[in-house]
Amino acid sequence: MSALLNLKNLNAYYGAAHILHDLSLHVNAGERVALIGRNGVGKTTVVNTILGLATLREGTVGLDGKSYTKLRAYMAAQHGMAVVPQGRCIVANLSVEENLLLGAAVGRKGPWSVKEIYKLFPILEERAHTPGTALSGGQQQMLAVGRALMANPSLILLDEPTEGLAPVIVDQLAVIFNQVADQGTALLLIEQNMSLVVRVAERYLAMAKGAVVAQGRVENSRECLHDLESHVMV
Numbered sequence: 001m002s003a004l005l006n007l008k009n010l011n012a013y014y015g016a017a018h019i020l021h022d023l024s025l026h027v028n029a030g031e032r033v034a035l036i037g038r039n040g041v042g043k044t045t046v047v048n049t050i051l052g053l054a055t056l057r058e059g060t061v062g063l064d065g066k067s068y069t070k071l072r073a074y075m076a077a078q079h080g081m082a083v084v085p086q087g088r089c090i091v092a093n094l095s096v097e098e099n100l101l102l103g104a105a106v107g108r109k110g111p112w113s114v115k116e117i118y119k120l121f122p123i124l125e126e127r128a129h130t131p132g133t134a135l136s137g138g139q140q141q142m143l144a145v146g147r148a149l150m151a152n153p154s155l156i157l158l159d160e161p162t163e164g165l166a167p168v169i170v171d172q173l174a175v176i177f178n179q180v181a182d183q184g185t186a187l188l189l190i191e192q193n194m195s196l197v198v199r200v201a202e203r204y205l206a207m208a209k210g211a212v213v214a215q216g217r218v219e220n221s222r223e224c225l226h227d228l229e230s231h232v233m234v
């Protein structure tokens with residue numbers, strides 16, 4: 001079986017700044033993988049490289065079995081990948097429902113529709129005709145997750161989806177992420193909240209200075225939580 005996402009020896013740059021150093025990572029169908037590390041280690045740059053927003057000078061990005069060296073944002077979408085970007089990127093002058101519909105633009109068939117997203121997040125139905133950015137932070141994050149699901153992805157890249165959210169919202173999102181993964185969608189969860197990682201992920205990679213420095217299995221245990229926290233503590 002080939003991986004849905006297969007990053008091999010990536011060396012990625014912003015201009016002359018060399019950010020990713022020989023980074024390799026793969027996610028198989030249905031897997032729940034966490035990518036962890038402190039601020040500024042290059043986690044978002046991994047996403048940006050997949051989307052062609054950082055310059056890939058060496059290495060290859062494998063998307064659903066095809067290998068690329070020149071990336072464009074639409075490619076990941078066409079290969080069944082959806083991104084929940086860091087900071088959410090909700091479109092301010094579109095309503096909640098219009099923001100959701102944006103996610104369906106890629107035109108992939110699958111189980112997700114506006115109706116299904118509203119079942120998952122009833123608050124979004126209540127606020128359907130409100131401007132997306134009028135929602136609270138937690139609700140905007142639900143909208144960003146809903147918008148990604150609207151693409152009927154086989155893999156979702158979640159870039160710090162719980163950043164700045166109250167613990168009660170983090171708990172709700174943990175349940176949702178598990179529910180989505182239980183339905184067969186693979187997750188690449190970029191996180192600094194290790195209590196979320198142990199609840200959702202089965203495998204992790206830890207980054208430092210643009211490289212993978214540790215990896216292993218994740219268990220929902222105190223020992224594992226402690227071990228993972230050592231990779232994100234400042």
Ligand SMILES: Nc1ncnc2c1ncn2[C@@H]1O[C@H](COP(=O)(O)OP(=O)(O)OP(=O)(O)O)[C@@H](O)[C@H]1O
Nearest residue numbers: 014017019037038039040041042043044045046086
């Ligand atoms: N557009 C850019 N141009 C130049 N350098 C950048 C750019 N974006 C990020 N960087 C630098 O690249 C490095 C990696 O940044 P990146 O955003 O990938 O880190 P991160 O692990 O996602 O951090 P955080 O946890 O704070 O989101 C940092 O040193 C950052 O300053």
Ligand SMILES: [Mg+2]
Nearest residue numbers: 043044045086
């Ligand atoms: Mg980041």
